[in-house]
Amino acid sequence: MTQSSASSPTPPAETSSSAPRHATEQEARDVAEGAREKEWEKASFMRAFFEGRFRLEMLHPHPKSDPEESARGEAFLEKLTEFARETIDGDAIDREGWVPDEVLDGLRELGAFGIKIPQEYGGLGLSQVTYNRALAIVSSRCASTGAFLSAHQSIGVPQPLALFGTDEQKQKYLPRIAKGALSAFALTEAEVGSDPANLATHAELSDDGSHWILSGRKLWCTNGPRAELMVVMARTPPREGVKSKRPITAFIVEADWDGVEVVHHCHFMGLRGLSNGVIRFENVKVPAENVIWGEGQGLKLALITLNTGRLSLPAFCAAAGKASLEASRKWAAERVQWGQAIGKHDAIAQKLAKMAADTFAMEAGAELTASMSDSKQFDIRIEAAAAKMWHSEVAWDAGNEALQIRGGRGYETADSLRDRGENPIPVERALRDLRINLIFEGSSEIMRLFIAREAVDTHLKVAGDMVDPRAPTGRRIAAAVRGGLHYAWWYPTRWLGWGLWPRYSEFGPLAKHLRFVERTSRKLARTIFYCMIRHGGGLEKRQAVLGRVVDIGTEAFMMTASCVRARMLVQENPSDRSPEELADLFCRQARRRIRDHFRDVFRNDDVTAYGVARQAMEGRYAWLEEGIVSVVDDPRPMEAPLYPSETSETETAGSDDPESGVGADEEAMASSN
Ligand SMILES: Cc1cc2nc3c(=O)[nH]c(=O)nc-3n(C[C@H](O)[C@H](O)[C@H](O)COP(=O)(O)OP(=O)(O)OC[C@H]3O[C@@H](n4cnc5c(N)ncnc54)[C@H](O)[C@@H]3O)c2cc1C
Structure with a gap:
């Protein structure tokens, strides 16, 4: 894969010529519904719960790990903990925006890129529970490094391969991945965030059927700029025998193939060491045997991959809760203001107690969902989504309260604290790193809709x-x-x-x-x-x-x-x-x-509230924004867009209904698009 400089000013022709019109709301829903897993082969605790049946016997006694696996897992986690403590410097990675090769190589040597890959393919063959604990250990030192491991194994190539790969694909790729060939998951595009209906990346089969020709651009691809392999979701032409009318297919793509290029490196509020970018695919020849799970199954594959992939985020969040708790309780006991430790003032005590109780619940939820997944007895798609949503919100709250309890020191960077001789507890970095959890791998809003649909x-x-x-x-x-x-x-x-x-x-x-x-x-x-x-x-x-x-x-x-x-x-x-x-x-x-x-x-x-929101979008309250310099109309020049602008055929919400106003009734809400 080649890497061009920060922003490529000229968008390639393929995306503009093949740019689809925006799908209507109904089309978007139909695409999502078509890709939804409808079968329930195994029992689901939450599905039963929404039907009014509390099936405690499914969760109690708590599912136990296999003792042989646990012993191997413990030995691995011990080495990983030592490595994380000695080698991973989260503050330096945050400051420099880069996870050093030495860190990734060290993790490779430990086998951390193949934790869940079966031993027959050269992986460690460990459980989801152990994998989650490994992510917690690494992310407690550096969330960006944790995200490298997670994007690679939770959603990157090994996960869909484990679920849907052929024996040949597994033989070919898993040993390489277990040794540390970094992988990525490429679904998102400029017009494709929560809603996959507008996917523009496309692939056409060659005349002799030997390969596909893939073109398009993927946005925010974690690990993408340093990955060797990626799973790419692209639209393929409708064909007889393929169920979907607008098929989406998943391909394994190697980053050093001709036509694969990193055209932009993205930078974020947190996870500053993350390697994340815009990847361009231009007439990339993908062998026919690199389709995973068959033509037209790509969106379902992506959604099912995310169903299990999501189990790692609760582990990250529980780890963040523990870090917040440690920083907060020690400071609450040590810091004296107004004649006593701040933790003895009720306002701080309430925060601390909630943080401790929530952290306990986060660990309980993360371990339980991972154990349920390991037991293979349950369908955990609702529990995984619920845990992802709930843990990311609760961990954000805990991080925010930790910052409040640390006061000014919470807001100060660890480097600055260290430079003036104070304990460099990275509460500020932790909060920045936590925020994305509410957005990626299914935003909180989308998780609520997904769970509600099943409810x-x-x-x-x-x-x-x-x-x-x-x-x-x-x-x-x-x-x-x-x-x-x-x-x-x-x-x-x-x-x-x-x-x-x-x-x-x-x-x-x-x-x-x-x-x-x-x-x-x-x-x-x-x-x-x-x-x-x-x-x-x-x-x-x-x-x-x-x-x-x-x-x-x-x-x-x-x-x-x-x-x-x-x-x-x-x-x-x-x-x-x-x-x-x-x-x-x-x-x-x-x-x-x-x-x-x-x-x-x-x-x-x-x-x-819905009526007010519609009016806000119409500009009725624009007067409220007077008195500041606009944050939206920035006069400074910008680079040419990496994506050509596409004309939406659908109206934006609220723009089509002159009748609506404050006091708009439920009809306005129901007819919204
Ligand atoms: C740091 C980072 C790493 C990422 N890594 C990857 C990766 O490795 N691979 C990959 O493919 N993608 C990746 N993503 C993309 C990520 O998954 C998307 O950002 C996410 O899916 C949301 O899409 P969006 O940002 O376009 O938001 P949008 O879909 O535009 O949504 C904007 C807001 O509207 C809400 N919203 C949207 N639709 C609805 C609805 N129907 N009802 C109610 N609310 C709605 C959303 O919840 C959100 O709050 C990454 C993103 C970031 C920032």
Whole structure:
């Protein structure tokens, strides 16, 4: 792969000539729905939860690791910890924006680029739990270095190969990857962020069928500038035998092939050592055997890859919670203001206690989801998305509070602290590094939509046609009959349960919280049902309502994870009840949040707020922005865009409805695009 200078001013012809029109909202939804995994071959805890069934037996007792694997994993983690402490300097990497070769080579020698790759292919053959712990160790020294390992193994070439690769592909690539050939995952483009419908990178099969010719540009490709291999998602022509009408196919591409070029290195608020860039593909010849999982399966492959790939982010976040806690509790005890340690002032004490309880819950959630994945008994797609979303938000909060507790020293860089002789705790860097977790690998908003889609799935299957405006009358009538029969049984049973019965006594002081979770599952199922009745087909547009539903389910899952972990830890060491104390506080606080969400599902300001947002986009409140120098209309010259501008065929939200205003009713919301 060649690397051009920072910004390439001339966009290549291929993207402009093949630039697609923007997909409509319906097309975008259809593409996402087409690529959605619809099969549920294994049990899903959260899917059952949204249906009103609390299946504690799926999570308790906590799934255990294989002892032989654990012993090998421990030995590896010990060496990795020593290496991280001795060799990885997170402040220097942040300052210089570069992870030194020496660090990557050291990680290669330890086998850290092949942690999960089976031993038969030269990898360490370790579990998701061990992999997560390795990421936590490395990222606690330097999040950018952690991201190298994670982008390579969680979403880079080994992950889709492990899931969908042929034997030949595995034989060819996995040994190389295990030795440390860095890999990347290239889905995002300028017009393709959360919504893959507008994918412009494309590939056409050669006349003799021996190879594909790939052209296009990928944005924000982590590891891309230093990768040897990448998995690239591209549009391929519709063909007989390929199910999708707008197929997307996944290819393994080698970075040193002709036509692959890094045209820009991206720089960010945090993760400053990340190697990330815009990669241009210009008539790259990709052998036909480098298609993974067959033509037209590329988007589904990307989404399924992300489903498991997401499990590493909770581990990063739990590690960040631990670092925040260590920095905060030590400072809270040491720093004296107004006559006592700041941690004894209630305002700081409350922050510290929440941070400790949340960190316990983050570790519980990260370990549980990873163990569930290792056990291979469960479908963890909802749990992984929920954990990714919840952990990234909670870790951000913990990092933010750590900065607040450290006061001015929290805001000061580690280098500056060191230079004036103070302990260089990198709280400021940690916060910058944490922020991206809410955006990549599925933003919080998209995770909520993804989970909400699964939460209402059972209802859509039973009665979806009743609320689908596109369904013909016959299908609607059939759905009404089916729904009537189903709900005549289903609804009364969502009232009957054992939530007040003295169950779960083995959990001691935590039993009451599990009973609350059990009651919550049924109440949540009823609430989803009421939402469907109240909003009908418009429910999918009520993202704030759906978000609350998802948050209730997620908090309940984290409560369960915390209780199960506390129970396991206390059983292992009965003289130490501290895990129960943390789980108890976490559950108390989560219960309060759950009650608030239930209340707000039907009593909220969503419609008013939506109207104000539409008006804000129309410029009605532009007067409010007077008195500053515009941050948007910057008079300084910029480089020619790396991407040609494309004309949108769809209107921007809010621009098409002169009737809408503050006080716009639900119809405006439902008809939005
Ligand atoms: C540091 C970094 C590393 C990355 N690494 C990679 C990588 O290795 N490979 C790769 O392919 N990509 C990578 N990405 C891309 C990343 O996954 C995307 O940024 C992410 O998918 C979001 O896309 P976007 O930024 O275009 O946001 P958009 O999709 O434009 O969204 C903007 C905002 O609108 C919200 N939004 C969008 N649609 C909806 C909706 N329907 N409902 C409600 N809210 C909505 C989003 O949540 C977000 O808040 C990386 C990005 C960064 C910054």
